[in-house]
């Protein structure tokens with residue numbers, strides 16, 4: 001038996017056979033392997049290749065968009081939630097690495113409703129331009145990342161918005177030293193913006209409709225956008241106003257920068273799910289409504305256990321001591337108890353994350369309940 | 383051919399068998415057919431599955447979006463562009479920006495790379511060490527990091543437009559970029575350009591003539607007066623007769639920024655610099671390897687023929703080294719082009735940023751847009767490597783090797 005080079009599958013000493021005159025040092029692949037080697041090749045390489053291929057096919061073919069999200073989440077044991085890459089107040093890791101924020105709380109509430117454990121969430125940080133692809137492809141179950149509800153996103157992107165957890169609008173952040181007091185004085189300015197946002201399009205509309213020239217510099221991530229603004233590349237930074245306040249905290253000298261008074265768009269921000277799974281759509285939608293309704297009924301994280309003993313028929317229905325509304329959703333009877341115990345009601349979440357109890361200190365404004373002068377209005381749980 | 387052998391008899395069936403199944407016999411042929419069938423089925427299954435899923439989720443599909451209005455602005459467009467143009471226009475704008483950065487980056491990287499590579503081989507101790515340090519530092523730091531360094535660190539040191547660094551009021555440097563006076567064409571522009579074109583033609587002809595004289599009769603022709611006359615003299619005469627072809631319009635500060643003038647945005651400068659400095663480190667090593675691959679005796683042979691050091695390098699060493707250098711150099715060119723897709727990190731509107739970024743997230747048509755974008759990068763790469771192969775073939779012809 002001739003010794004075989006395991007790398008080339010050729011005999012160590014090429015024996016002259018009929019046509020072994022290799023044209024100028026080139027070895028024709030596969031043509032002259034040694035029998036022993038061929039067996040090895042066939043035996044393991046081919047088999048592995050085949051197994052890998054079959055696994056791949058099985059994975060692609062079986063991965064249909066089916067209406068199975070709740071089951072998938074339960075089997076996995078955690079919810080996969082798309083958030084921002086760090087927007088204090090909405091979704092950002094705190095110093096211990098725990099994600100916190102108004103948007104984060106929506107996901108925690110969904111996890112609480114399903115698992116009775118608000119920590120069973122895997123957070124996936126996403127840039128503005130990658131978020132929809134991540135949701136469409138099934139990488140995440142819910143997108144809760146200060147995302148504006150628009151008709152094209154709700155239809156042609158194959159998504160469903162489940163409600164609005166923050167009513168916002170777009171504004172501009174400028175250096176106070178520029179002595180600009182109105183967005184209408186920004187003719188000819190350079191503006192930094194994040195790509196893949198509604199802000200990018202609103203900016204174009206606003207300058208066009210006011211007959212002003214501008215230069216737009218668009219970045220993939222918020223950090224790069226803010227750094228470029230801070231380095232002086234842009235005169236203004238544009239985004240939803242709440243995000244301007246949040247990003248301003250990251251600047252070296254926040255008080256040197258001011259948000260201009262004009263709000264140039266409507267930005268209703270809310271959680272999003274994929275088309276094609278109505279049950280899951282209902283669960284996320286009603287989790288948000290439950291938080292808002294809990295605030296309206298004055299059910300809080302502290303008093304929820306004592307409220308269980310109330311005689312009020314509405315509260316009894318909401319908390320599940322009467323009827324089976326939770327089971328109709330595919331959850332348990334005490335789903336709202338779980339939500340409020342886990343993360344609190346909408347008002348508590350707001351105060352803790354973006355309101356007076358937080359570094360942002362944003363006033364409730366439009367986000368007050370409908371019966372207190374705002375527009376937060378959730379359909380009744382009954 | 384190294385070993386003279388008898389040609390194999392023309393047998394059709396064994397040949398076919400070898401092509402299809404190696405020496406494994408008809409079983410092997412069957413195996414190959416099964417594999418092909420499997421791959422085709424796999425491809426079909428993937429496409430069909432993606433379609434079915436997208437239809438079930440009612441995600442828009444098809445290429446109709448290309449004619450819709452883009453509705454967003456772009457900071458650098460080589461063709462006229464406005465927000466009300468279509469996504470197709472955005473695609474072209476992005477593609478041109480990618481090509482611009484790649485072309486200038488490749489040229490710059492080649493120049494720096496050759497300089498550093500030759501420097502590393504220099505007998506001058508300090509120069510060789512400096513070149514070595516350049517290579518080791520630059521190629522060991524991540525490209526994205528270097529890109530952000532060039533963009534943010536350098537940008538932060540530049541003044542705002544009102545305090546621009548200026549050269550005689552014609553050239554301005556500030557954190558909005560590099561503003562130069564804009565050339566404005568006059569009536570005599572085209573005649574002068576035509577004269578210049580004719581001049582270039584004459585220069586080439588003279589060069590070919592001189593070369594022919596050298597190779598056929600061994601005569602050295604002195605052609606530089608002709609070249610100078612045709613390249614400079616001819617356009618100059620036309621310009622003197624018809625008036626200056628161009629004038630320059632100085633940029634003026636108005637509001638936030640300069641109006642008029644040509645502006646090179648800092649995003650472009652940072653991206654081009656980062657790409658070419660990074661790629662140059664690899665090119666330098668390729669050049670060094672290529673030159674070291676040429677036998678020392680070649681250099682000695684050159685000098686024993688009485689050629690100067692430079693002439694030996696240029697006529698003997700470099701052409702041989704090029705055969706070693708070209709294939710890996712092509713790889714570096716391709717890398718640079720593909721790496722230009724990091725542009726979005728510094729806000730440069732390249733194809734990946736405006737098309738596979740903004741357009742994708744506005745329309746949500748990931749499959750179509752990624753397929754188009756991949757196709758375009760593939761096409762650019764194939765064209766580049768075809769051009770380089772052609773050049774390599776020419777070089778090989780020159781050496782009489784093929």
Ligand SMILES: N[C@@H](CCC(=O)N[C@@H](CS)C(=O)NCC(=O)O)C(=O)O
Pocket residue numbers: 084085086087126127128146147148194196197198199221222223225239240243247267269
């Ligand atoms: N609401 C807008 C904009 C959302 C957005 O992405 N805003 C930026 C402002 S800088 C942001 O939050 N970035 C955070 C991040 O990328 O992590 C949309 O849905 O398109």
